[in-house]
Each structure stands twice: as structure tokens, then as C-alpha cells.
Amino acid sequence: MGAWLSNPDLDSEGGQQKKDPTTAGREERSRSRLLLPSNPIPEMILAVLFTNTDGNILVERFHGVPAEERLHWRSFLAKLGADNLKGAKNEELLVASHKSVFVVYTILGDVCIYVVGKDEYDELALAELIFVITSSVKDVCGKPPTERLFLDHYGRICLCLDEIIWKGMLENTDKDRIRRLIRLKAPTDA
Numbered sequence: 001m002g003a004w005l006s007n008p009d010l011d012s013e014g015g016q017q018k019k020d021p022t023t024a025g026r027e028e029r030s031r032s033r034l035l036l037p038s039n040p041i042p043e044m045i046l047a048v049l050f051t052n053t054d055g056n057i058l059v060e061r062f063h064g065v066p067a068e069e070r071l072h073w074r075s076f077l078a079k080l081g082a083d084n085l086k087g088a089k090n091e092e093l094l095v096a097s098h099k100s101v102f103v104v105y106t107i108l109g110d111v112c113i114y115v116v117g118k119d120e121y122d123e124l125a126l127a128e129l130i131f132v133i134t135s136s137v138k139d140v141c142g143k144p145p146t147e148r149l150f151l152d153h154y155g156r157i158c159l160c161l162d163e164i165i166w167k168g169m170l171e172n173t174d175k176d177r178i179r180r181l182i183r184l185k186a187p188t189d190a
Contacts, residue, residue, distance in 0.1 A: 044168030047116040052147045063168030081112045095123045109144030132173045136160040
């Protein structure tokens with residue numbers, strides 16, 4: 001038989017314990033960050049951000065990033081792009097990493113694109129992802145976009161992102177399939 005694991009939320013008779021309302025939220029947050037084999041944090045794409053060349057955010061998608069950390073990521077990525085993307089060529093990939101978190105970013109026309117991943121989504125996987133994103137944006141806009149052109153096609157670009165990334169996981173990489181899906185037609189199996 002396996003060892004009995006006690007549940008900290010139950011008292012000795014199996015009933016629910018009363019929680020102090022001032023510390024209940026902190027306990028839940030700290031417990032949810034523990035890496036338990038039964039509740040592993042999935043390997044995922046943490047963020048996709050589009051900014052203009054001034055660092056203003058045009059589109060952002062976060063997956064598995066707590067709300068209190070999103071502001072930090074926004075400012076970090078905008079500063080990273082401001083420092084490194086000046087003078088970069090269209091679709092030239094730049095890479096940054098810290099521990100197990102990777103950032104791949106590029107410029108496409110007047111739009112800067114950042115993708116952040118961890119673990120399985122290393123710089124090579126993110127490079128593939130950013131290639132799919134840039135080719136989809138060029139396909140939707142017809143050319144490398146200006147900020148105005150990007151915002152004119154905002155809805156279709158968001159649909160592309162939804163088809164490429166689903167819940168922090170890479171879903172579709174085939175450009176023709178993505179094009180069919182954003183037209184809201186069912187794909188045919190060949």
C-alpha cells in the first residue's frame with residue numbers, strides 16, 4: 001500500500017477546516033506554485049507580444065503568466081526591443097534567455113514581435129513559431145506591415161494567433177491550413 005498523504009484543508013475528522021480570510025489567498029497561491037508530480041506546470045509558450053517601434057503594445061497574449069507578472073514582462077520586452085532592434089533587418093531573429101525561459105524576437109516592417117517560451121519551447125522551437133507568425137502576418141497584410149496596416153488587419157491577425165497557439169501550446173504551423181481556418185471554413189483532409 002502507498003503512504004497516506006494528509007490533506008491540509010481537512011481537519012482530523014475529515015471535515016473542512018476554517019481558513020483565516022487574511023491568509024487564505026496567500027496559501028492558495030503558494031501551494032499552486034509547488035511543482036508536484038500530480039500537478040506539473042506545463043511546458044508552454046508564455047507570451048506573444050506585438051509592439052510598434054516606440055514600444056507601444058499592439059497585441060499581447062499571455063499563457064500561464066500570473067497577472068502581477070505581466071507588467072514586468074511588458075516593460076522588459078519593450079526595453080529589450082528598444083535596445084536591440086534599432087537597425088535590425090526585417091525578420092532577423094534575436095535571442096535572449098534567462099534560466100529556462102527563452103525570448104526570440106524580430107522586427108517586421110514597423111512591428112516588433114516577441115515570443116517567450118520555456119522548457120520544450122526553447123530558442124529553436126520559438127524560431128519556428130516566430131517564422132509561422134511572421135509569414136501569417138505578411139499573408140494577412142500582403143507585405144511587411146506598417147503600424148497602420150497592422151491595425152487595419154487586427155482582427156484577422158488575432159484569428160491567426162488563435163489558430164497558431166492554443167492554450168500556450170503550438171497548434172498549427174501550416175500556412176495554408178491557418179489561412180483556411182481564419183476564413184472559418186472547415187479544412188479538408190487529403
